Amino acid sequence: MHDRVGLPDVVAAASARLPGGPPVSARRAAAAAVAAGRGGRRGRGGRGLVLPAAGDLAGGLRGRRCGGGAVEAGRAPARGRGRRAVGDATDGPGDGDARGGGRRGVGKALGSGGHDDGEAGHEHATAGVEPFFGDRQAGIATAAQAHALFAAFDLAAADLASGEALDAAAVAANLEALLRDWSAVSAALAAGEAPPKAAIDGADQFDAEAVASGLDPARLTVTFGIGPAAFAKAGLEAARPSKLAELPEFDGDRLNPAWSGGDLLVQVCGDDQQVVSAAFLELRKRAVGRGTLLWVQQGFSSAPSGGTPRNLMGFKDGSANPEAGSALFDERVWAVDSEPSWFEGGTYQVFRKIRMRLPDWSVLSAEDQNLTFGRERDSGAPLSGGGEFDHPDFEVLDDSGLPAVPADSHVAVVHDAAMVRRGFNYDYGFLTQGDVSSDASGDGHLDGHMHAAHPYDAGLLFVSFQADPQVFIDAQEKMAAGDRLAEFITAEGSGVYAVPSGAPDGGFVGEGLFRS
Structure with a gap:
């Protein structure tokens, strides 16, 4: 369900109803290369892949402690030998460490299934209900749910019934009709x-789908974003957000x-996958004649009670997020x-489909895994010492005199x-069509066996929200220039969208765009 799809042919019949590392010595050499400006890339040829989600992705291990011992004399606890430099690491924008401003809670506030009351305009009065109306759209500061579906649409360029081009x-x-109906x-x-x-349904058809009939809403949230090209297509270029x-x-x-771009992005999240799917089916039906479905991606997230979720590399993902509702979060x-x-x-919302080379x-x-992220996998603490939510200390040295958190580790880069x-x-399992795989024909595993004929497609649906997309671009470029994680990730889908503020009671998201 992650390929580009077109609207079902059957909708034509409804058109009439439409309304208008190596040993320490080698590591020292690598560090010297970094200092000399030669990139410090080592390992398997490090592709400068930009994995936006990797930062916190790998955020799993901060604060390297040995049996709970604190770091002393500016040095990290002994970590054993063979500190081998892993290939290029790619870090993704979004792993920025938050200092102050209530940064604890990052993984907890956004990564756990518990409620978070920091989102303005959304009161959780009823269990299982995340109100749609409010000052901000839900699904941004809302505590992360267990399931997510992302669907991109392009605005229709021609009339469904006549085929004539639309001005x-x-x-x-x-x-406007889409945003109103979808809201x-x-x-x-x-x-x-x-x-x-739905306007396309006749009197002889059911009023709604029954896919989730009888189920709790399961903290369902639906968030809408508008892509860059939509404003020109709709003659609204003058109102396009500045960044x-x-x-x-x-x-x-x-x-x-097939997995990139789109005039509209719909993010559907909830704690019940069937509820999420049901919502998407209702939304897609309303797009008939107004927009064309481009692609769909589906993901999942699970965290221990009060804890931070983990990515498929096993590291905590989201440790550096500021607490929802804090001044730093808002900024x-x-x-x-x-x-x-x-x-x-x-x-502004950035979406990236990041495939991981998990084998x-x-x-x-x-x-090597810890050094790639700059964190300890199990605790999430930085290798310089401290706890999961402590900022890494890049001045702390290890027993060999090298930085405890390597300069090309994911956390150091982003x-x-x-x-x-x-x-x-x-986790989509084995791909069956070579043309949708980013694997090169000669691609293989570290042990030499080939897997291009049966590529495994799993990884991260990276999503970041920021006041300025340039923040993401800067982080991604730094990752491409020298992040160990890049060796193990590939961006296969990408898009950026303007996410309007929330809708007032009875209104719709983006309403001000059509009144400006």
Whole structure:
């Protein structure tokens, strides 16, 4: 369910109803190379892949402690020998460490299934219900749910019935109608109520799908974003958010157009996968004649009670997020600088499908995995010492006199990225079509056996929210230039979207765009 899809042919019949490392010595050499400006890349040829989610992705191990002992005399606890430099690490934007401003809670606030009351305009009065209406859209500061679905649509360029090209005014009308209908449907489903009947359904058809009939809304949230190209298509270029532009393709990316871009992004999250799927089916139905489904990605996330979730590499993911509702969270996420009035208080969302080379990763030593992320896997503490939520100390040295947190580790590369990450794992199993794989024909595992004929597709659906997408771009470029994690990740899908502020009671998301 992650390939590009077109609308079912059957909708044509409904058109009439449409409304208008090596030993220490080798490591020293590698460190010297970094200092000399030669990139310090070692290992298997490190591709400068940009894995935006890797920062916190790997965030699992901060604060390297030995039996709970504190770091003394500016040195990290002994860690054994064979500190081998793993290939290029790619770090993703969003692993910036948050100091102060209530940064504890990052993994807990956004990564656990518990409620978080920090999101303005959303009161959790009823168990299982995340209100749709509010100052901000739900699904951003909301505590992360167990399941997520991301779907991208392009606005229709031609009339479904006649096939005639639509002018900008007609495209804008479709965009407004979509956001209005989608908001009404989402508000009803989030409250556990039946959605309004779709305009394309006749009197002889059911009023709504029954996929989730009788189920709790399971903290369902639906979040809408608008892509860069949509504004020009709808003749609304003058109202486009000031920092919204297509992301560049970074070194190491192997982007598949089938998994990238889109005029609209719909993020559906919930604690019940069936509820999430049901919501998507209702939303997709309302797009008939107004938009075309481009791609769908589905992910999952699970964390221990009060803890931080882990990525498929086994490391904690989200340790560096500031606490939702804190001053630091607001500063990182909400766009208020030089934005059109309709978009003030919104945010920018980056989506990346990041495929992980898990077979290669799994054969690394425990030490090499820790060095790649700059954290201890099990505790999530930085290798310089402390706890999971402590900022890494890049001045601390290990027993060999080298930085305890390598300069090319993921946390070192992206620790200052001012964003909030809200990613989900994905595991699609073995791909069956070579043309959708980023594997090269000669690609293989570290032990020499080949796997291109049966590529395994699993990794991270990286999602970040930031007040300025340039934050993500800067972090991604640094990852491409020298992050060990890059050896094990490949970006295969990418997109950036303007996420408007929330809708007032009875209103719809993005309403101000059409009044500006």
